[in-house]
Amino acid sequence: MTDPPATSFAQRHAAKLPFVVAAIVWVGWAIFMQREALWGLFQTEWFMSVTMAFGSFIAGATSEGGGAVAFPVMTLFFKIPPAVARDFSLMIQAFGMTAASLLIIVQGIKVEWRAILWGGIGGGVGIALGLTSIAPLVAPPVAKLFFTSLWLAFAVALYLINRHHDRETKTKIEGFEPKHAATLFGIGILGGIVSSITGSGLDIITFSLLVLAFRLSESIATPTSVILMASNAVAGFFWKGTFLGGMEAEAFAYWYVCIPVVVIGAPLGARFIKNRSRLTIATILYASIAIQFTAALFIIPLNPLLVMTIVATFSAGTLMFWLMAKAGSKRLMEYA
Numbered sequence: 001m002t003d004p005p006a007t008s009f010a011q012r013h014a015a016k017l018p019f020v021v022a023a024i025v026w027v028g029w030a031i032f033m034q035r036e037a038l039w040g041l042f043q044t045e046w047f048m049s050v051t052m053a054f055g056s057f058i059a060g061a062t063s064e065g066g067g068a069v070a071f072p073v074m075t076l077f078f079k080i081p082p083a084v085a086r087d088f089s090l091m092i093q094a095f096g097m098t099a100a101s102l103l104i105i106v107q108g109i110k111v112e113w114r115a116i117l118w119g120g121i122g123g124g125v126g127i128a129l130g131l132t133s134i135a136p137l138v139a140p141p142v143a144k145l146f147f148t149s150l151w152l153a154f155a156v157a158l159y160l161i162n163r164h165h166d167r168e169t170k171t172k173i174e175g176f177e178p179k180h181a182a183t184l185f186g187i188g189i190l191g192g193i194v195s196s197i198t199g200s201g202l203d204i205i206t207f208s209l210l211v212l213a214f215r216l217s218e219s220i221a222t223p224t225s226v227i228l229m230a231s232n233a234v235a236g237f238f239w240k241g242t243f244l245g246g247m248e249a250e251a252f253a254y255w256y257v258c259i260p261v262v263v264i265g266a267p268l269g270a271r272f273i274k275n276r277s278r279l280t281i282a283t284i285l286y287a288s289i290a291i292q293f294t295a296a297l298f299i300i301p302l303n304p305l306l307v308m309t310i311v312a313t314f315s316a317g318t319l320m321f322w323l324m325a326k327a328g329s330k331r332l333m334e335y336a
Helices: 014-035 041-061 066-077 082-106 113-137 140-161 178-198 202-213 218-243 249-273 278-299 304-334
Strands: none
Touching: 014 082, 014 249, 041 066, 041 082, 041 218, 041 249, 041 278, 066 082, 066 140, 066 278, 082 140, 082 178, 082 218, 082 249, 113 178, 113 202, 113 218, 140 178, 140 202, 140 278, 140 304, 178 202, 178 218, 202 218, 202 304, 218 249
């Protein structure tokens, strides 16, 4: 009888690492809060701590970043300006989704690293371009409805393809060529631009490409998108904070009361999905997107311009995702 292979101390305790890092963040955060006398923020901004307890878990467990929960809640329910919600989303995801990414990596959860590389580079270019030249031109109501309408289009596309519960899925991008790297880079630019407007976007748009066009399983595409959005949030935080006059001042108050929540919630979400089926992940996405869109219709007073925004965004998004799905069907025949 042979002895089992030896494991290092790091391997045996890898799953604990993100929570050790979270504890270190907690200590540093508490020292800062005490030094700056900021504990009173919890009396007025507690609702954001509650929001991100849920949002960070969703961020770690699905292709939707924490910003995909924070942005609609902040802008629709609490009437916070989209620019503030966007900056908060980038700031908080830089912590929460990085923590989730660390857990994904140390636990050996399977991801598609080529998508992370090329999509991440494109996402960095896109978010810098968007923050500099595009996001400032988008009116607040348009930003809100653009977000919910695009996500609704994705939910419809994902539902249609998942009607066949036993559909064939892959664990990696097969036959990877330079044209696939270019596609990921281009989609990354688009996703980064969307992130510059709403605080998230690279994750779910790249997730769409991986699931619909490359036919990856959601259980692979989801952790891949988590790492991508973590990199995009850090890039956006750095770019706006360094070159564009800094993040919105109001966003910092929300950030301070959410940091200790997200560094725990996001890794818990990443751990939750580890052994879940792709259909479970898809169902969580359907529910969260449907709630966001319905809330937007009830809360935002509509006018012809906003109705056009909904129709145009949903139509363009549906076309984009349909083309991805069509490409995916072709790939299945090529690599059958």
